[in-house]
Amino acid sequence: MSLLRFTQNFYGTVMLQTRKNLTLEEFLLLPEDDVTYELVDGEVISKMSPKFFHSRLTKVLLKLLERWGENKGEVAVEWAVVLMRQGKSWVPTPEILFVSYQKLSADWMENEACPVPPELVVEIISPGQTFGQLAAKARDYLDAGVLRVWVVDSQARSITVFYPDAPPQTYMGSTPIIDALFEGLEITAEQVFQLAKIPGN
Structure with a gap:
């Protein structure tokens, strides 16, 4: 067998x-x-193999977060992170994560999975996945100590932000995502989808 x-x-x-x-x-x-x-x-x-829209969205979000996060922390693509889920070891690999230098020193240099819960993980819904499935994963991230989870939906052209201590909030159009946790970062869902050249429905 x-x-x-x-x-x-x-x-x-x-x-x-x-x-x-x-x-x-x-x-x-x-x-x-x-x-x-x-x-x-x-x-x-x-993990599902990314399709074209998924790849474009990852690239745009990476650029926006890297520009904001310079000298603040590490912004990484598909970097596995060691967490706990329901009392068991869990190693998810988000599309993008941000971990501050306060949580993981700038001089940390190991070829390993991220050893601490990051402040932010970004998950992009792939074909065959549902929003509900990613929302469940977002809750697992939050329970494991991640502070924010963004779920990006190319069909709805939305970014839903999940919080550990408040209901999730969905951003569409030109409403800016402003979060005291990420001071100085201000982006909109429409900005992301336009930069990624994702056609509207």
Whole structure:
């Protein structure tokens, strides 16, 4: 019997499963390849391959966050982060994350997963995923100590911000996303989708 099989999990992503639950240490020792994996409940999950709109949105958001975050912290694309979910090790790989130099020193230089919960993670809904699935993942991030989660929906042309201590808020059009946690950062959903050249519905 093969050690591997494919199913779909509650986030709507394809799971590459082993016959036994992997520990965090075993997962982190897996060889790198062209596929991005996450660890959820001891199972190895293969993230969906980004499509064109997804790639463009990632690029635009990265540029905007890097411009704002210079000298403030690390802005990274698809950098795995070691967290806890329901008492078990969890290693998600968000499209983008921001972790401040207050949480992770500027001189930290290890070729490893992010060892602390970042202030911000950005997840972009892929074809085959639903907003509800990403909202569930956002709650897991918040429960694990992440302070903000942005869920980007190219169909709705919206960015929904999830908070640990307040209801989520959805931004569309020219309403700016202003957050005291990210002083000086002011962007709008329409700005992001226009810069990414995502056609309207």
